Amino acid sequence: MTEVVTMGEAMIRLTPPDHQRLMTTPSLEVHIGGAELNVAVALAQLGVSVAWISKLPDNPLGRRVDAEARRLGVHTSRVLWLPGGKMGLYFYEKGVGIRAGTVLYDRADSAINSLSLDELDWDFIGRCRLFHTSGITPALSLSVRKLTVEVLRRVTERGLTVSFDVNYRSRLWEPLECRAALETILPLADLVVCTERDAGTVFGLFGSGEEIAQGLRRLSAAQAVIVTHGAKGVTAATEDGAFFEAAMVTDVVDRLGAGDAFCAGVIYGYLKGDLRLGVRFGLAMAALKHAIPGDWFIGTKEEVENLLKGEAGGVKR
């Protein structure tokens, strides 16, 4: 039985190798990224039964996304298909040192924008335990925004836990627009993850991690809220109080997807009834993700556990 279902867009990611520039690179590496699919992939690596719901164009690029998700163990049988649709793309130039990484989206009018409520397999979704999506999904378009709210309503009615990652994207919408949408969405969420930065930008929440977390709890009435402080660590708050866990320091091979790997860890612990375990898993997974090319946490639960036992770096032989 599928425990977790996530919903959102995935894109083909095209990245110049070896720190080259889009202006001059002779080739592009192909990866796949999308916050909710990234979370699903990371959960599947931990052995969690997880499905991903989306709409893809019925062409080789769309079929590739489906196939690679399946390769990594994500159930994709409920993905919907749009003949002639557009595959979302993004061009990602990695940063290094003071050189900033940049993302150039080419996702307007992509297939997911035609997703509708009645296309979804509600029997299937209803049998899952937890539904996850992020603030990127309602940012895609007005129609997807409406859909997201409706979907969240239905899944809560069916008794699923809702996990939500705020994931504010300044290239997709403005803070005020985001806030308005999320004021409808957050009250439907049981588990909320938000960066300290987004909390300030979108909700005007500043202060200590605990203060921000409690602010978000008030907005959302979620059981658990986790505020992430970048390279420092995270603050988790529930009705039982708050705790802080420090992030793991590591070198960076590929920065993208670390937040999603973190969410997967949190969800993993949440499903096991141990939020602190989830936060620790999440931090270890986010750190490992930094050392893995692409948006996806490709690894094993054993690697995460070894890291939590303190076995970092070196060579095992």
Place this chain on the structure above:
Amino acid sequence: MTEVVTMGEAMIRLTPPDHQRLMTTPSLEVHIGGAELNVAVALAQLGVSVAWISKLPDNPLGRRVDAEARRLGVHTSRVLWLPGGKMGLYFYEKGVGIRAGTVLYDRADSAINSLSLDELDWDFIGRCRLFHTSGITPALSLSVRKLTVEVLRRVTERGLTVSFDVNYRSRLWEPLECRAALETILPLADLVVCTERDAGTVFGLFGSGEEIAQGLRRLSAAQAVIVTHGAKGVTAATEDGAFFEAAMVTDVVDRLGAGDAFCAGVIYGYLKGDLRLGVRFGLAMAALKHAIPGDWFIGTKEEVENLLKGEAGGVKR
């Protein structure tokens, strides 16, 4: 002084290396293609002063197209820029043997669709001798179709020779729609190139090369019409009669852009007042293009001339 100006869309082309499939390739090679830019690049290799007019998004992908055209010697100072615009893309899987090559376009709503008549530098265009475009340009959208017709009217008024390559693309429009548009365009053209296949599909012209060519002459009132018969050769027809030239046989590294290299050769000869020379140049260039990766004829006039002298293949050392 710039002799030739071409107008049309160029796209970033993304191709799996080593005959891999889009479904599974880990990387994509980056090239640039677009019929009219391809013609401009090929003309520049022959030493012709040539400009390309288009509209590009003001992002690294758009700037790359501009830069690479300039690298190959094409004047791009009249290219227009659209902040926030979309770069046209296409994914090209090379065929080999019986495996067909496939093209997946992602060019809807690309920057060129916002090009307008009054953005063009008519002083600059007016000083050129020959204007070239192809049937792909009016196929892009209704607005570009109108623009194309207006542009052709103006350039003929200014005394430029108009060269037109029919270039029917079944993924962009239907034969009837194409025919209707071209019935307005062809009468404005002095030099027309058309494949035997397109002549049949679009205009219902069948028969010998000469018959098809004369049929197109009647539709267009062009001074010269050239019908290409794929790997066989071409038939050129003027008021002085028709002649046939056989194609050169070669191995295939990359099939795209060969027709555009041919057009460049024809224009080169036409400008020199020697259509037969142009046809021969065109056939040699099309053959060489098959052996060069990407859509562009990258080479020298000397290579073309050596080929016409019969020096094919081997190693010079």
Place this chain on the structure above:
Amino acid sequence: MTEVVTMGEAMIRLTPPDHQRLMTTPSLEVHIGGAELNVAVALAQLGVSVAWISKLPDNPLGRRVDAEARRLGVHTSRVLWLPGGKMGLYFYEKGVGIRAGTVLYDRADSAINSLSLDELDWDFIGRCRLFHTSGITPALSLSVRKLTVEVLRRVTERGLTVSFDVNYRSRLWEPLECRAALETILPLADLVVCTERDAGTVFGLFGSGEEIAQGLRRLSAAQAVIVTHGAKGVTAATEDGAFFEAAMVTDVVDRLGAGDAFCAGVIYGYLKGDLRLGVRFGLAMAALKHAIPGDWFIGTKEEVENLLKGEAGGVKR
């Protein structure tokens, strides 16, 4: 419901790129190959529900084989796992022109050799319609040979159709040893595929395609026997008589797996009750496979159908 199940070993294949030699190549391309998995992958591309049964080492190489089979649509939930086991490998140097391709196996004592009858999920297998394996499986070791015979007995008892590809491998066993084993196996098979060359080497069957096919029918009592004549074509024989279909000529990118793609086509037609359709599908798939890197037919049913309609080569745009 799963229609087809195949059983056999799959190996990691390591190939020097660009026609380099194992002696000096700086890198190796990673593919996956194994006759029965190749058949399963090709069937999945046609939309057939297909599972593959095997035993893999529980390490990243074994998990990769499982994941990539799943990526291409093969059900792998019944694959068995051997902690600490060895992944079978083979090094494949592609030939070109008169340079022969070479295969260097490193598969001794690989995980599949510990596969036992009672590990298999007989409920699952019993619900399938057709079971496929090849002569490579009983060649792996004596224990796998015994297992193969027992498995075939059980699946026939459960009413599955048995498809068997002779696939003689001179690096694994001698003709006499092979013949002895296959004399037990062939009578259990309903559908037999054999190259003309193997028929001669292993069974001493020579003569016309039809004579060889009938000879194999007598040995096997199969409903249908197909003898393949390399680049010439194939002869299929049933109780209703024999027919010949010519092979499609193509260029070669990667020769391996073409026979398995052929088998998949045959099985596809066989399941549809149309052996001739299957043979035609098989020949088209074998030809396409030659143009696709790796051992696997990665493509679509539409491509096969287009080829059968006569649309070969060129570029679709």
Place this chain on the structure above:
Amino acid sequence: MTEVVTMGEAMIRLTPPDHQRLMTTPSLEVHIGGAELNVAVALAQLGVSVAWISKLPDNPLGRRVDAEARRLGVHTSRVLWLPGGKMGLYFYEKGVGIRAGTVLYDRADSAINSLSLDELDWDFIGRCRLFHTSGITPALSLSVRKLTVEVLRRVTERGLTVSFDVNYRSRLWEPLECRAALETILPLADLVVCTERDAGTVFGLFGSGEEIAQGLRRLSAAQAVIVTHGAKGVTAATEDGAFFEAAMVTDVVDRLGAGDAFCAGVIYGYLKGDLRLGVRFGLAMAALKHAIPGDWFIGTKEEVENLLKGEAGGVKR
């Protein structure tokens, strides 16, 4: 109108990828480098109209240098061509950590050594505002040394500002030989850049940044002298006094060309009448250059400005 003109040699640079050694690397990456062309490329990225003067062999390597400079926006119409000439080359093995990078020159008798005064287009040069060259140019050969001095005399006569980067290369000449030559050249320069290390090695100038700068001012009578202190920062001295700016710290992808990117920033500010702005631009550009493969600063003025605003690293999305 062209504002800046630089003169010097450019070479094809060949670099083993992935930190490999020249002894064993199977391939070499192709870049182009040459101090004065590097400066021109970096200025073009800032939107400055800039030309580069040199002499290249009329072969594919020479034409490549011309084409790539043009791609990045440098005017190359005044480059001179030597049929049968030699293209300068250098092999560059990147260092990492304590492993030193190494440069192996193959530039003896390259095309630029035949450059003569009367080949230059003095009308064109006379219309520019600033002329830049470096101490590498007079180091190439005696004839180029004489030429350099004559050129500098003429450009000062024509009222151009002269910018000069000392750029001592121990593999090309000895400190005493360099000093003798530069004692003729520096008095012709208005803007001088010199590393602290070269100031000591060549001119015996030691002490604080300001002391060294003032020492160089006395030798050169330049309006502005900038002494660079490697990873620490730079000291700029004019008649109005001296100031220090700290360097930006970053990770290193490719160390070469950072000094030239710095010079470009300084020239940019100098032309705008704001030396301090130039120094800051230069430091930001040098830091960014460290994160970009090849000798060239490929980027935008916007990126430099963002860095000066404090937006370093991270990912924009």
Place this chain on the structure above:
Amino acid sequence: MTEVVTMGEAMIRLTPPDHQRLMTTPSLEVHIGGAELNVAVALAQLGVSVAWISKLPDNPLGRRVDAEARRLGVHTSRVLWLPGGKMGLYFYEKGVGIRAGTVLYDRADSAINSLSLDELDWDFIGRCRLFHTSGITPALSLSVRKLTVEVLRRVTERGLTVSFDVNYRSRLWEPLECRAALETILPLADLVVCTERDAGTVFGLFGSGEEIAQGLRRLSAAQAVIVTHGAKGVTAATEDGAFFEAAMVTDVVDRLGAGDAFCAGVIYGYLKGDLRLGVRFGLAMAALKHAIPGDWFIGTKEEVENLLKGEAGGVKR
């Protein structure tokens, strides 16, 4: 005349490029590694005449190992060949930051396991000065363990100095098994190198570097014992007392083989009668090795000497 002879297994090493995972990498880089061959290669780079003894399969992989060792200057004429034998392999995923590197061996039943005493060319070995092997060799199998002891007995009888690197590999044997074997081997060794960690794990020796070194001296009666403390440095102990040398800090491109490069430096100094020089050489070589891809120290004595003079990093030009 050959001064040094080393004996042990070498394997083909297969590594995903660019920090990719074995699960998904499309290609693998080919290197060669094996502790004793690594030492031989590093000695050859210093100009020491050195031979390597082993047994290889007579196939392209085995011949490759022989050829690459010869390329780097190691005498391989005494390598023995096993027709049909298995080449040892290992898959190495590089770590980065907190992501641990992992080694997956595929070396069971490789060719060296059939090596026998009387196959060795004792005339040749008898003319050498120093014999080196490591604790990996006796760990391969019981037969190789016996062989190792016998070989060490014979070489000591013939008056060769014996150098031994403890090199405990937890994936090959248990500490107790290792200790038992080494209690026979160490008394035959004149020069012993051991990591602080292995000293604790295998021999239960803890404490200061000097204490551990003296503990090992008692076990081995070696003239010199060197204990390495990872990134900190090493302690060397002889009857004349002990000294400490700090390690050089550097960035890591490839961690493997650094210990072997260190041993080579130590042997180099030992042969010159200057252990401290050897330790310094070894530390510089280990540091340089970290910056060189693959298991081998590929470089020059001049580079080591420059490093010891304090010339680290930067670019020489």
Place this chain on the structure above:
Amino acid sequence: MTEVVTMGEAMIRLTPPDHQRLMTTPSLEVHIGGAELNVAVALAQLGVSVAWISKLPDNPLGRRVDAEARRLGVHTSRVLWLPGGKMGLYFYEKGVGIRAGTVLYDRADSAINSLSLDELDWDFIGRCRLFHTSGITPALSLSVRKLTVEVLRRVTERGLTVSFDVNYRSRLWEPLECRAALETILPLADLVVCTERDAGTVFGLFGSGEEIAQGLRRLSAAQAVIVTHGAKGVTAATEDGAFFEAAMVTDVVDRLGAGDAFCAGVIYGYLKGDLRLGVRFGLAMAALKHAIPGDWFIGTKEEVENLLKGEAGGVKR
């Protein structure tokens, strides 16, 4: 004991991958080529003990040539070294179909030009059986030309057989200059190989293969003369008469070095006293060489013998 010694220049060869052009390729493949070293490498593959004599610059590029020759089994202990010398280079763009391959030499003033007679180890050379060089060596410079003649005189005095490949290079000298030089050299040769084309261009010899061969025999007084007719085959003539052997047809991966592989085969047979065997070996090796990247025949005697037995193409498994 070394049987064969060859003398000549070797160069680093730099080739764009995948049929790219020098103008635009982002990388170059590194190979090593030089007619006489190519012959030595091919002989070493057949198991012949062979040395190569040359002079190399003492830098990483020179050391690489030495190391790679040694890797392939060529004795290089008599190679001489020139500190600060120049490594000869050539850029090779592969042709395909009608696109001609092109060679751009950068070998002027390379290290071999300083080779002098008394640097050679005449004791070593005197112990060999056969000396081989080609017409490229005397074409390098006047000093090397003189040296070549003197060397050939000395080796004939010492009783070595002299093998000479005419190998006319139009980019190095004129036919008349070549003829004058070869009129001195050919009388010193016992075995002469010449293309039909060179025989005409340089010596004005036309007609049947036998007529040309006899013409060359008169010029050279060689025991055996072999005239090669490109893809057709070769004519061999001795005092016992002439015979023709047809070439083997194959696909082309890399055309360079095929003539040198042929020479190696001829020398192999000549040394065995069976010229016809040598010619057949040579033709098989030339054909195989076409299918192997780089200038070198990398393979085994077994592969050549299999080809002569008629086992061409296919896959062995």
